Amino acid sequence: MEKNTGLGDDETILKKSTKGVTFLMFGQLFGKVLTFLLNNMLVRFLSPRVFGINAFLEFLVSTTLFFSREAVRLSTLRIKTPRATENENDTQDTHGPVLQMALNFAYIPLCIGIPLSLFLIGWQYSNLNDYFISLPYFRLSILMIWLSIIFELLSEPFFIVNQFLLNYKVRSQIESLSMISACAVNFAMVYLYESKINGSGATLHNVSKQEGIAILAFSVGKLAHSVTLLGCYYYDYLTKFAPTKQFTVIPSKIHISSGTTPFYLQSDILQHFKKVYFQLCFKHLLTEGDKLIINSMCTVEEQGIYSLLSNYGSLVTRLLFAPIEESLRLFLTRLLCVTSTKNLRLSMEVLINLTKFYLYLSLIIVIFGPTNSPFLLQFLIGSKWSSTSVLETIRIYCFYLPFLSMNGIFEAFFQSVATGEQILRHSYLMMVFSIVFLANCWIFISYYKMSLEGLILSNILNMGLRIAYCGWFINGFYKNLFAGSHNASFLVNFKNFRLISVISCVLIFFNWYLFGTVKNFRQFTFNLILATVLVIFILYKERKLIRSYIKREDTLDVKGV
Template identity: 45%
Template sequence: MSTKPNSQDPENLISKSAKGATFLFIGSIFTKLITFILNQILITFISPKIFGINSFLEFLINTVLFFSREGIRLSSQRINDSITHDEDEDVEYTEKDKYNHNKISHGSKIATLQSIINLSFIPIMIGFPMSLFIIYWQYNKISEFFSHMELFNLSLLVIWFTILVELLVEPFYNLNQFNLNYDKRTRFESLAITINCFVNFGIVFWFKDSPVDGIPILAFSIGKLSHSLVLLISYYMDFRSYKSITPTASKLSLSITKIHNNENYYIFDKEAINHFIKIFFQLCFKHLLTEGDKLVINQFCTIEEQGIYSLISNYGSLLARLIFAPVEESLRNFLTRLLLTNKSSKNLNLSIDILRKIILFYIYLSIIIIIFGPLNSGYLIQKIIGNNWSNHVSEIIPLYTLYLPLLAFNGILESVHQSTASGSEVVNYTWFMCYFSGVFVFTSWLGIYKFELSLLGLIGSNMINMILRIWYCNEFIQHFYKKNMVSRKILKFDLNLQKILSFGGVIWGLDLLLFGITRNLKELIGNVLLAGILVGFIIYKEQKLIFGMLKRKPLTE
């Protein structure tokens, strides 16, 4: 008897996912620190108008890349090889059986990885014509200020080339994602972002006194291109270590992956393609909702307002990109691999335990954000960006901080939905996304035009959008576990949570009574002390959970 180790083992998946989240978190801190420092210096050289143009170009890149690759990135993680799951069982082999089994298993693993490579060429086939269409369409719609700016046409050409290079990275990126190689991804992306920042900053700084208009825009474009080239080179050099897998799409025999001797061949995994078709339109609506604020602001707001909103979202969502994004991605990949083929009671309960801990962490983090964010964010943003930018930034950022908890919970719940939804459930969510899009457009019109709230109205509309998506995903998750005969609730308002919420209310009242809206360093220090007291109380009340995760004995029983 022998039991073969399996990469699908829950403990192995948890370990890899946890390490992956850690790697992504550390990489985010490193890259965001460099980005933050260089951007702080860049702000002194560029105006809100230039910042708005760069935001527009980044929007073009993100739009093409999202529609081209996001569906394939999600679908490729659902490619499943039945051979690898059979290896979990205790099977008695003869020497000949062992040889044949290992040979077939090795061939199946190669076929699985090659299927991912093949599937990853679809973003290239979609992205090339889409990039031409979107750039041509937007170029004809942009204002005269854009089209007559020196170097703008060259910058747009560099942006288009950047998109093509970025799409070439997809086969290697998806291969590493499937193998949960987060450490490699973190190294490659950290290097690419660092070079991007230094190239962008170096060009702006070197030509800061140049009379040529559009240098900062060209610098942004070349920085993005350098980022894509570094990723492509890094991933390709790593790919050379893979044996028996070609970097181009090639046919695969069903006799390898299904262990029956016929001569049927395929290029793309059928189940992954079917999932991609069903999820693609949902992603279209998701992008409309996620990037809807940029669509609205590009259409109805001035270039200066676009720059201001871009700055707010960049600084305001820093926490989301540092913490929320790595957790969401790791959870999505973990649940997909855990529950794709085995929805056993053990795996389902394990997924609930992990999801419950993440949501509890988000609740405590949200308490801190809600109490201290609106009161302190205006003062902090003024100290960070200086007086070169509009005072409206400090007025808008407090509301944006209240938007962050909704962004966090929506992200984590949608990750669960994307990991567990069947084809018909994906289609259902697509229809709801269509409805949410209509609500978003209507509430944006009310906030911006009817009530003349400008960017405040846009943020308020985003908050309503997030609440609706949170509600839908929560209902889906409850139904999913109930359908699979698991009656446990994801979250219980136990005594500890109630005490922490009550203590948070007391801290909030003290903060308002003693300091109110922060206006100076002394009041900021006072807020930091109150936040420290609240964090200490949370750690004390949840020490059993914390020390249990760390596998250490709590301070008190």
């Protein structure tokens, strides 16, 4: 049986991370398909105004959770065994204290989240439109949202332990169950009200109550998600961890040896947490800045349109890119705890291959996204959205996706290897990027009246700056480690990409000249054939890389037997 230590060698970490991508990807796929189906069923019942306020409530939840827990999640990955052991049998002696260290840190999010959630919800509630405050059940909905935040933060200790042990399967299963409960509750409340209570005619069809029920359904769904999350994680703890008594769910002092002072929080990890937290504040302002801007500069209807674009337009990004980025961050952080030459070369190889994969997928999105996305989207939305600009805006949104995805893996690398001083330096730079982003938003949205198109363009420029900085950091990181070595050259690994880029440019002009924006299934089918041919050509040009990856996986499986 495999030891559940999470402290294996580089090959074990790579294998766990590779499998972790699969678990997270399928978990994301299941959740997004479920959400996708739910939105398609609800979009015909609800107006853009309701989608807008639900997006606002989702923003409150995500903002509070991010500022409460993200820095802890990143910092605890750097916890190391307090003492080096030469005997493999000593691993179990230090395994318990390491997990207890991680769990102690996991209570910081709750300490931050309770006051932060009260402040954010109270502040935003006072600025809401009187129309929404007067809706039936709206205050109850706000209470449900706050409770969902608290319950989700209570599950954080269990999440941190499973993350440290790279237990991707457990996490994906629990999150999938939580999504099912949230979607089931949300849809059931809206559907039962629409089919059993809300009727036709002025006396029966109450628009105000209909919108109040829809918002309450969303809030209760979020609470169901959090309660399910906490319940499943606690059950997993009782069945797998509690019998071994390696750690307790209550924070407790760590006793390493008789010659050391007991402590709750490891000092170097605590210092790293403070620096990461400072940096993440500015990162979140940039990453979620579009939501901050849209709440202040755009109407509620435009917020609903942008929410729809985020759900549909970034589907590929969240299904495929997000699991890869998270697994990369966990893999690099654990791998580079020991900066041996072998580990450094492996990290560089993984990063190069992932970058190439992202570039190829970005090419496909840029070529076929703007021409096909309006045609696909028009079948997914009802008549209430026909008068909006969503079909035109999604074409521009497609150009934003490659920047969003590439920034994800570059910043995942930076967060995994940067020192405390480098993180602080990056934080100051993020302040500058924040100012540039806000200035661009004012210019494009307020001055040039570009609305959502201006917001998307501001995001593209923002991501471009962040990619440039992280690219410069990555180049310097490996250049210093492999000075004078040909293995550090990134350009030689991208010769196939340059050829495929030229072919892709030809495809763009050819496709646009023939059809422009796709208007029927015949044109869509032709685009699908072109995309398939391009994918086959990419696979052919990169066949050696694919074979080497398959061979490595087979080797790892044999070693694991």
